[in-house]
Amino acid sequence: MWLLKKDGSWLPIDSSELITANRVTPESFDGDLEHIAQTGQSVIISFSGPHDGRGFSFAKRLKQFAPELKLIASGGLTPDHARLCFQTGFDEILLSEELVVRQSASAWQTAVEMSVDKTYVEGKVHSNIPSIWQERALAQSIATNE
Amino acid sequence: MYNYDSHDQAFVEARSREFRDQVERRITGKLSEDEFKPMRLMNGVYLQLHAYMLRVAIPYGTLSADQMRKLAFLAEKYDRGYGHFTTRQNIQYNWPKLIDIPDMLDHLAEVQMHAIQTSGNCIRNVTSDPFAGVAGDEWIDPRPTAELLRQWSSLHPEFAYLPRKFKFAVTGAAEDRTALKFHDIGLKVKPGVDDNPAYEIWVGGGQGRTPRIAVLFEDNVPLSELLPKLDSMLRVYNLHGRRDNKYKARIKILVAEYGLENYRRDVEEDLALQSLEPFEPAVAEYHRIAKDFEQSDLTPLPSASNGDNPPALASWIKQNVTSHKVPGYGVVSISLKPKGGIPGDATAEQMYALADLADRYSQGELRVTHRQNIVLPSVAAKDFAALHEALVKQGLAEDNIGQLSDIIACPGLDYCALATARSIPVAQELSTQLREREKRDDLSGLTLNISGCINACGHHHAASIGILGLNRAETESYQITLGGSSNDNASVGGILGPGFAQSEIPGAIDRILDFYIGSKQEGESFNQTYRRLGKAAFREAVYVAA
């Protein structure tokens, strides 16, 4: 198994290290955020596949409810999902050996530096660079103060 | 028009590089087709029946002359010399090679265009009123809101893999020219307080297998609350929309099955949790964008006398020109529905000509309508004759805007991998027949829309006369629906009866029109006559006579 972190670092991981993590699938979630927040420091949110975006909204809501939780994405993702994961509140992405080999380790290692790294609403995931709207607002306030 | 700043420009260029990289990884097998498919769809690339298809976004249907020239150039260089304007105000190329598409995107980025989210289960290109900014009945220009939505939704990390596609329409005028109530979310922009707009939010409209008219979600939503609210509306849909059956995955089904009140409550609960920080710049953004849309000064002109116009010109002005908010100007609709032609198609030569005419007569601006026509938004009345003459040379002077022969048709089985029957040949035959009939009968105000399958891309549910092509035992069969409408009193057409063979369609349409014209009362529209007399009367007229 491999783990990609929000800061772009990348390391092999023994799956036993995650044994204490709480595992949740968005499709079977009963709505009790409090319960998840109480059960542990780490939550693995499993995507049913590369087409199912529920995990993003689930992570966003959970992170807003309990910012201290560490959220880990897993299941059938591609390097192109990394930005989406980190911008919606995930801290780490868990990857199988098979995915990394086929999709190429280099694509995963550079996933947080892919071409589109910020949007109008969300800043870059691995630095303090703000969203496009925030940058414009900043430029505007500097212009006004001058 | 909205003009990109360096951020917008960098954004589309980055997206273009990203897609180039995705194509490369697909070709070398680092991405499987299953993984790549949603990525290419999110960039408007379909695999159709015969070839790939690229759908390019024309945000809220607004184009500059230079952008139109670029579209013509792409048609020539990478396609077969033509493009197809769609009911969502976009353009489709039917024959690009996958390996050429990254280059096409680079060309588009040069003129501030892209193909972002023109397909896929994400927030699609936002549509709007093609007469925005020039219509006399407008409360507020919808384009700044539409552009704000474009920016908010572009590559939105959370809403890239929704249960199903998601379509927004925005209007700010009394007359709805956007089919607002057939959208997943429709926004009506109205004057609010302190120079900020406020919104009516309509939710849960759609066509497809289960047509639904949108319902009012909330009224008087201030600009400052709009995006957080839409974000929560999408989040609840993303979490709870059905994913087990693609025909039940649109938000219309969630709203219908879960109930509007429950949906509203969930949205409010989500809003209460939301961090509003990312949306704080939105109001200032709106006003920054709105500056770009401020009408460049048009000097009012004396209205030109049309008394001595030759009949062809006079008829074209009467049919294709709508009143402009500035005296002495007109909003000119250019029909892409020539007699016997393919609805919405334009050759590269025609696109170049349209760009030149926009430069010469309409401040370099064009619009695409959801009825698959082109609009020159601000033409001085004194230029009508010269413009008409130029359009005649290009085969673009058909005087049938708003007539029955102004047919909407999807690409159908001539192109589409999902279609069950052809649409275009039916439209071609009917437009030939109806252009003749329109010389005798007044068929303005009636609409005829044709879809080649139940997905209803040809808006057949929303037409006075709708035609739906089906596959019956490996033969094309066409079902007729009557009484639909996409305006403010939106309604879904009802199925008239058993299907027809393609060869029987012209006769059936003639009998419907004969019966309507013979039965209508003074001032009655087709749908009014249909509702007064009922389906059975029309059915008898159409089938008994057959």
Added chain:
Amino acid sequence: MAKKIKSDLSYILTANELTTGDVVFWSRENSWTDTLAKASLISNDETEAFAEIGTSSERANEVVGAYLTPVQQNAAAITPVELRERRRVKGPSIAYGAPSFSHDLAA
């Protein structure tokens, strides 16, 4: 990936080329061709083996969406049984791109 298989028909193996999107058929020379007449006719008991050819060609990133479709053959031509497939092998039925306009108004 095979569509409904009926016992009394022949089949062809078809797909779209990955990089161009072109419609292609598996030929008697054991390669992809864009000419329907060269397509290999597959009998009912060969369908599984040919389906496997399609799958492995997909995996090799040569084609996408490979499938078998039933056809009828006479001396003149191979004709798919299904409406959609008949259209797919023929191309659009309309004179696209070329101007098909009436110039009534100019007259």
